[in-house]
Amino acid sequence: FVKNNDGSYSIRTKVSADASCIEITSKSRENGANVQEWTYNGGNNQNWYIASDNPTDNPATETPSVSDILWGDANVDKKVSISDSVAILQSVANVSRYALTNEGKRNADVVDNGSGITGQDAAAIQLVDSGVLQQSELPIKSSELNR
Structure with a gap:
């Protein structure tokens, strides 16, 4: 800086x-x-300006436990289906028009969790929808998708 x-x-x-x-x-x-x-x-x-962020101005939010996350539910409709895969692909292609909610983003990051949402996440959800992969196996490592 x-x-x-x-x-x-x-x-x-x-x-x-x-x-x-x-x-x-x-x-x-x-x-x-x-x-x-x-x-x-x-x-x-x-040019960039650095601004202070006072955390006391923001209300505390409770982070859900991993067991509360419905992995793969990108559109937050409480089920995992091909619609979630479509929502991810739309968001990846045009995030300004097809943005996922914060909960949707958290739910959608199922391949190499923490690496961000990509087409691989959509592909994994398609595997769940087709029965090749079980929803309970999510999140999954990308190396495990090629089994």
């Missing part, structure tokens, strides 16, 4: 000896815009 004169920071990359930094792609102003590493040029899309 390098502090700029205006109080913002640029996030420089050590691998480039600080010649590159993290920026918002194409100077987009859209929510959910992509970021990329690019040559530092001082553009506004390369």
Whole structure:
């Protein structure tokens, strides 16, 4: 992090000896815009502001236990079906239009849990829907899908 004169920071990359930094792609102003590493040029899309997050301002939420999670239920309809696989694929393809709820995201990450939602999660749910895999086997490692 390098502090700029205006109080913002640029996030420089050590691998480039600080010649590159993290920026918002194409100077987009859209929510959910992509970021990329690019040559530092001082553009506004390369400036970041650090804000304090006071956790006491946020109400406490209870994290569900693993036994409360219905693995594979991406659309949160209390069952695991091909519809969940479709919901995942739509979200992966166009998250701004087909976003999953927080609960749906947690439920959907069934392959290599914690690695994020991908087409592999959708494929695993298709295997559950077809009876090749049991829902009780979820979450599963990607290496176990090729059995």
